[in-house]
Amino acid sequence: MKLTIKTSPMTNFSTPGDGIKKATLALSILSIFCLAAFGALKDKDKNTLRTKQADTAIPAKPTDISPLLIGESVPQLTLPDANGNAVNLNQKITEKPTILIFYRGGWCPFCNKQLAGIQSIESDLRKMGYQILAISTDSPENLSKSRDKHQLTYTLLSDSELSAAKQFGIAFVAPKAYDQILTEGSNGKNAAHLLPVPSVFILDRQGIIQFEYINPDFKQRISPDLLTAVATTLLKDVKAKR
Numbered sequence: 663m664k665l666t667i668k669t670s671p672m673t674n675f676s677t678p679g680d681g682i683k684k685a686t687l688a689l690s691i692l693s694i695f696c697l698a699a700f701g702a703l704k705d706k707d708k709n710t711l712r713t714k715q716a717d718t719a720i721p722a723k724p725t726d727i728s729p730l731l732i733g734e735s736v737p738q739l740t741l742p743d744a745n746g747n748a749v750n751l752n753q754k755i756t757e758k759p760t761i762l763i764f765y766r767g768g769w770c771p772f773c774n775k776q777l778a779g780i781q782s783i784e785s786d787l788r789k790m791g792y793q794i795l796a797i798s799t800d801s802p803e804n805l806s807k808s809r810d811k812h813q814l815t816y817t818l819l820s821d822s823e824l825s826a827a828k829q830f831g832i833a834f835v836a837p838k839a840y841d842q843i844l845t846e847g848s849n850g851k852n853a854a855h856l857l858p859v860p861s862v863f864i865l866d867r868q869g870i871i872q873f874e875y876i877n878p879d880f881k882q883r884i885s886p887d888l889l890t891a892v893a894t895t896l897l898k899d900v901k902a903k904r
Contacts, residue, residue, distance in 0.1 A: 720828070722835045724859045724878035729831040736762075736869045737829040741797065741819040744805035749819060751826075754795065755869045759900035761787060761893065762863040763796040764821075764832060767847045768808035772881055773798070773860070778812050779886040786890060790897055797821045799857065801849035822848035827858035832876065834859065864893060866900040 721727055730736070739751040754760070763780065765773040777796065784794060794816035800808065805818040819826075827833040836844060836857040844852045862884055864873040873892055875884045 720833055720835055720854070720856060724834050724857075724880070727832050727834055727859055727876075727878075729859075729861070729874070729876050730871060732871050732874060734871055736863075736865060736871065737826075739826050739829065741821055741826060742802050743820070744802055744809050744818045746802045749817070751795070751819070752869055754793075754817075755865055756867050758793040759791055759867060759897075760863075760865040761792050761794045761889070762865055763794065764827060764830070764858040764861040765796060765798045766857055766860060766880060767798045767800045767843075768804055768811070769843050769847055770880070772883065774808070774812065776860070776883045777808060777814060779883075780816070780889075781812060781814055783886045783890050784816055787893055790893060791901060792893060793817070795819060797826055797858075799824065799827075799844060799852055800847050801851065803849065804847055821858070822851035824852060824854070824856040824858065827856065830858075830861070830863075832859045832861050833857070862889065864896055864900065866902070872896050872900055 736752065736755065740748050741751060743749050763776075765776060767773060780794060780796070787794060796814075796816060797819045798805070798808075799822055800818075800820060801822050802820050805820055808814065809818055821827055824833050833856045836855050838855075840857065841855050844855050844857070859876055859878055860880055860883060861877075862873075862875040863871050866872055873896055875889075877883070
């Protein structure tokens with residue numbers, strides 16, 4: 663089962679209920695968005711959708727990105743963690759099903775809320791067998807500040823030059839107002855002043871995208887409850903051997 667959401671604001675599943683009902687309700691809502699997204703994608707040029715931004719011009723608007731699609735494999739990447747240690751993303755993904763998060767940086771209040779929300783469900787996701795990797799424009803030094811501030815127990819990775827965001831097709835040119843913030847947050851490495859569209863991907867152990875939530879409105883993030891429901895629904899698929 664493969665699910666995708668690339669829409670406007672999502673429903674917050676905070677109504678009490680058991681996990682099965684929540685997952686079923688989430689799946690119903692997600693199916694509606696899948697159909698809408700599929701209809702929109704058919705109108706786009708397929709070659710354009712699969713063009714990686716690493717070799718093309720970066721769009722000036724978050725609504726103009728061409729992200730990787732469900733069924734595609736993640737690119738080969740090595741990024742530093744909050745301690746400055748190099749992490750081979752692809753090797754890491756082979757260890758466990760992965761929830762991969764792209765956020766803007768520790769300077770963003772919406773990202774800080776998201777990081778804290780992910781931490782609130784980290785234990786449940788870990789028990790299911792998932793690992794969480796969160797990538798931002800922050801330097802390793804600034805990642806460590808976010809980790810300590812929110813007492814995060816999952817892995818933060820630095821994409822200060824936006825190499826990962828470009829290869830995932832979610833990078834865009836930030837408004838001029840962000841220039842100083844991005845320079846300071848990346849310790850000067852984000853020379854092009856780019857931002858990622860906040861995104862969540864669920865990957866199987868082969869690095870194939872099984873679900874994605876990509877929203878050009880940076881104020882809107884998938885809720886912890888809905889992410890848990892989707893992760894539960896996809897568990898059998900992401901654990902399956904191929």
